[in-house]
Amino acid sequence: MKNAAKKIYIALIVLFLYAPIGTLMVLSFNASKTRAKWGGFSIKWYIALFENEEILRALFNTLIIALISSLVATIIGTIACIAMTGMKRQAKSVLMGITNIPMLNADIVTGVSLMLLYISLGIRFGMGTILLSHITFNIPYVILSVMPRMKQLNPSTFEAALDLGSSHLNAFFKVVFPDLLPGILSGFLMAFTMSLDDFIITHFTKGVGVDTLSTKIYTEIKKGIKPEMYALSSLIFVTVLTLLVLINLSPDKSKKEKK
Amino acid sequence: MKKNKKLPIKVTFILTALFAALSLCGCTSSDKGVNGQVIVYNWGEYIDPETIRMFEEETGIKVIYDEFETNESMYPKVESGAVAYDIACPSDYMISRMIENGMLSEIDYSKMPNAKNNIGTQYYEQARGFDPENKYAIPYCWGTVGILYNQTMVDEPITRWAQLWDEKYADNILMQDSVRDAFMVAEKLNGDSMNTLDPDELTAAKNLLIGQKPLVQAYVVDQVRDKMIGGEAAIGVIYSGEAIYTQKENPDLVYVIPEEGTNVWIDAWVILKNAPNKENAEKFIDFMCRADIALMNFDYITYSTPNVAARELIEDESIKNSEIAFPDLSQYENLETYVYLGEDGDSLYNELWKEVKAH
């Protein structure tokens, strides 16, 4: 009974989170361009998608930027978390406050101020400037994900490892890192997600002709977003979900067989 | 905890699989054309990509094409010099702002015969509102702002802005969520200029808009299109360029230019002052003014073209003579084009608009 209630609760939240996704997937098969009317079933947007080199290139850029920026942000953020545990309380709070600034600032403020920064530094606008900006706004999400784990760490295990003759680095990777990993992973994923989704900061810090999916989608607003984007989103979604399920199922099976 | 060690491998696997799938299609061709390049900054979805390909083929000039979504997001990028664009395609009032700030380069019509001959003189005339001597801008698309209404949801034809204040239509009205377009409606209703800076006229317009607020279902920009097609509201303020498309999707919809007069907007090509490839820019704009190319773009964008030669080539008579796509401007009075109001003017409008929105 109690278990059923739990399952229903999870199902309701998942339904809430996936309802718009389902809507988009249905709309990707809508023959009509408008989201307001069902014009019959069609796969024409999927065909158009694969003929549209621009969108595919934007997808490529988006993934590269998201991957690199979230990786770098994860590394810097995790190191920052470790460093912060050794800091005095006040210094730590100040640094956490600074960390929150990119999250609080309206994207446009961050975008414009970064644009001004790059101009004054004389950096050429292009992929590099997008990456720098994305790393910047990704770091807070990593820090905020890793920090709770960090605080819950039991310092004595690390010290025990040191006492037993482990080097610092070795003790870190053997003892601390595995404990932090779930936090690091969710931080990485959040960073990856934020990077995928960003529009305004990318708009102000991108070079000419470097488009991401977000900048493509927003520029389509004036003339109406083409369902090709729904089709692409649906494809990405289904691909990732399938991979996820496959990867999660396979080790389970092998375990059972061994038993 | 051991399990977790496999984790990065899993993530990497997912991502590499994605990349592998992508790299098959992610072909990049960033070679410069034999005759150099030209960097164009235009609205999103505002050109038939085929015309760019044709231009590249015919001239050997590589087009680097970049898109923006609003005039206001375009301006700081161009002004800051973050990227040195050659050509942009802003709207009227933004062009007057760029002219005022010395950001544009003069047009040499001798190098652009198509621009000189194919664009109708009445459109150059209209463009004088923001470019008094036609020195900087070559009209690319134009249209009006009007009312789109759903015949089945109203009991009389809508012909005037004043009807947007009719309580019958409470919660059935979609207004534009932009300062100038919203104030334009109120100012025209009061018989004032849409470029007015007169405090009394502006206060009157603001009070009208505040009074209208309870009747308004939503302030939207691009959503008018979908919401009107879906029958969400009876009346919406919309750009004429959307009218033909929305009618096709929902035949109950009718577009009218209100009797009190309205805004005629023009998006036009301009060459930027420090354009690195000025000659190529001239070639590009002139190419876009060629009748067959302009027709292709008209078919693609469906916004009215000022290119008279292209209009002649339209085969479908109903579109060629459409009152919506090509209204006879001389029939209407009180048509105006926005001009830049200066920083103080903009701030003033914005303060008043915030009062309306916060009310």
Next chain:
Amino acid sequence: MISKKKWLSVPYLFWSGLFIIVPLGMVVYYGLTDRTGAFTLENITAIATAGHAKALRLSLLLSFVSTVVCFLLAYPLAMILAQVQVKRHNFIILIFILPMWMNFLLRTLAWQTLLEKNGVINHVLSFLHLPALKIINTPAAIILGMVYNFLPFMILPLYNALSKIDGNVINAAHDLGAGHIYTFFRIILPLSIPGIISGITMVFIPALTTFVISSLLGGGKLLLIGDVIDLEFTKTSNWHLGSGLSMVLMIFILINMVLSAIFDKDGEGSML
């Protein structure tokens, strides 16, 4: 302590210095000057004008409600999830983050399609002969949009923190005669405080400055402080006023800093 090595803080200090503090300096510069470049406090005091103050109050209220709703939805969920076997961790994390891989604008537009008068939900409701849902273009729709958009940012840190709690501690409490409610308030809740702080920060702070949600789902009839800042930057190009107002919002970072410093002490204390 894990590390007392000072150099570990160098990369982030450098990064935040260059990409957060220096741009922040520019914001401060714009915020404290007018168009002529002269010093002024007007952009800061502008928050007190009726329209801006109202927008700020509304933003605070909506963000607060959204944060509370997110917390109430996410906490039980995170508790349930934390009981699932360890090997499913990553799958769970991804399930809740995956919806956000669809573009934010597309998702919000999809909500429009769902919530509208003639939207999907109302079609279903009328098919079932139930009264129609009239939520689009109201503050409730904005809250829904915020909750939808920020819920994963609450779920993940909570889940992270809760799944770290040693089941033995809870069992020990039960063995010692503590009831479920007592165990929750004396053991589980205090131990999850770091996660709660992260979650609240990641929901409340970004929610304070969102603007697209209010115009797409709220019908643009309510002016939020994020809308004002966006207007000043994009429509009026009055970067000075926009920066000034942004600076005012940083007060909330300070408040957050103080609050987390207070709770932090408890959080660490309970570990020792």
